[in-house]
Amino acid sequence: MAHTLYKAPTVEELAADNAALRARMAYMLEQAECNHAIMMRHQAFDLEIVGAASFPDLVGTIFRALPVISELQSVTLSLVDEDADIRTVMERLGVDFAAFPDLLFVRGIGELGFDLGTRTAQSAAPKPLLGMFDPAGHTRQFPQGPATPVARLQSVAIVPLLRNRRIIGSLNLGSADPTRFTPSLGTDFVEHMASIIAICLENVISNEMLKYIGLTDSLTGVYNRRYIDRRLLEEIGRARRQDYDISFMYIDIDHFKRVNDTLGHQGGDEVLREVAHRIKGELRLSDALARFGGEEFVVLLIDADLDSAAFVAERIRIAISASMIALARGLQVSITASVGVASLAGASDGAPEAAAQELIAHADEALYQAKAGGRDRVVRYSAH
Numbered sequence: 001m002a003h004t005l006y007k008a009p010t011v012e013e014l015a016a017d018n019a020a021l022r023a024r025m026a027y028m029l030e031q032a033e034c035n036h037a038i039m040m041r042h043q044a045f046d047l048e049i050v051g052a053a054s055f056p057d058l059v060g061t062i063f064r065a066l067p068v069i070s071e072l073q074s075v076t077l078s079l080v081d082e083d084a085d086i087r088t089v090m091e092r093l094g095v096d097f098a099a100f101p102d103l104l105f106v107r108g109i110g111e112l113g114f115d116l117g118t119r120t121a122q123s124a125a126p127k128p129l130l131g132m133f134d135p136a137g138h139t140r141q142f143p144q145g146p147a148t149p150v151a152r153l154q155s156v157a158i159v160p161l162l163r164n165r166r167i168i169g170s171l172n173l174g175s176a177d178p179t180r181f182t183p184s185l186g187t188d189f190v191e192h193m194a195s196i197i198a199i200c201l202e203n204v205i206s207n208e209m210l211k212y213i214g215l216t217d218s219l220t221g222v223y224n225r226r227y228i229d230r231r232l233l234e235e236i237g238r239a240r241r242q243d244y245d246i247s248f249m250y251i252d253i254d255h256f257k258r259v260n261d262t263l264g265h266q267g268g269d270e271v272l273r274e275v276a277h278r279i280k281g282e283l284r285l286s287d288a289l290a291r292f293g294g295e296e297f298v299v300l301l302i303d304a305d306l307d308s309a310a311f312v313a314e315r316i317r318i319a320i321s322a323s324m325i326a327l328a329r330g331l332q333v334s335i336t337a338s339v340g341v342a343s344l345a346g347a348s349d350g351a352p353e354a355a356a357q358e359l360i361a362h363a364d365e366a367l368y369q370a371k372a373g374g375r376d377r378v379v380r381y382s383a384h
Helices: 011-050 055-069 085-092 188-214 225-242 256-280 306-321 352-372
Strands: 074-080 103-106 129-132 155-163 166-175 246-253 288-293 296-302 337-344 378-380
Touching: 011 055, 011 188, 055 074, 055 188, 074 188, 085 188, 155 188, 166 188, 225 246, 225 288, 225 296, 225 352, 246 256, 246 306, 246 352, 256 288, 256 296, 256 306, 296 306, 306 337, 306 378, 337 352, 352 378
Parallel strands: 074 103, 337 378
Antiparallel strands: 074 166, 129 155, 155 166, 246 296, 246 337, 288 296
């Protein structure tokens, strides 16, 4: 019986094996350190978005940090906003959506791109969609624009944002690497990331909604005095820095008590809502309308001197009185309003709080003069 003799490896072979082993261990160590660094970056990202105090802070952090830490060419967010409530409230709170071109709004979950089949919003949640980038099929998630270089995208992940099994949107990730997102890739990591983003989005949107409710008049939907008091201080500071005038007007519905006595409080409420609507129709997006209580409204005009403000006030007065207000019971009522207008020069000095109180007082005094002079008129405040 023949025996195969064991041949000891040569020194050169042992050295080669040791070198290969050391290279393998070095690679594994490098990968471990790289994975640890990635994990630490994502943990820091999680902490940063959890600490976001406002909607702009949150989405700004996502669009700024996530492409960097995940080495992605594009990150967009699609939010379900069926009645445009989220966008409307955020705009009223001063969010500049032009600063977030990768923030997308859709009317329903069917526009997110998931294969929902017979699924309802309460049934099993869809899984992330991973695969090659399709310029025609992914235009909703990755619209062409300077902030979204879709021409470079090769693979994408469309990840549902879920809260209590309810789809609130999708996190859309795009990579120039065709192997980055493939159907066979595990999705635990991106689902975990999306779940944290979903929690943060729902929390910050809820907080912003509560903030908005606290700053608006529940009857007319316009701002309340709390909002105007805060906004006025901000605008006085901004007007001084940029050297422009701001103006303030007091608007009082003439003989409103007679309206309530004749039509009842329900009819009076309808009149208030319609007057608010007519005033708002004469204003710019940068201006602010608020109900101070009862039948009194105020308007804050940005970058407007006394002449400009008086011109706008006259337009408002005409809009209120131009046509009858139709009420729910088939009745119609004619309404007029008195308006007092005052301005504050951007070069004014003194404490902003004192300047704000003085501006309001001057507009109130001009309103008193308008009412004393016969109502249905505009009066400018004059110190002389």
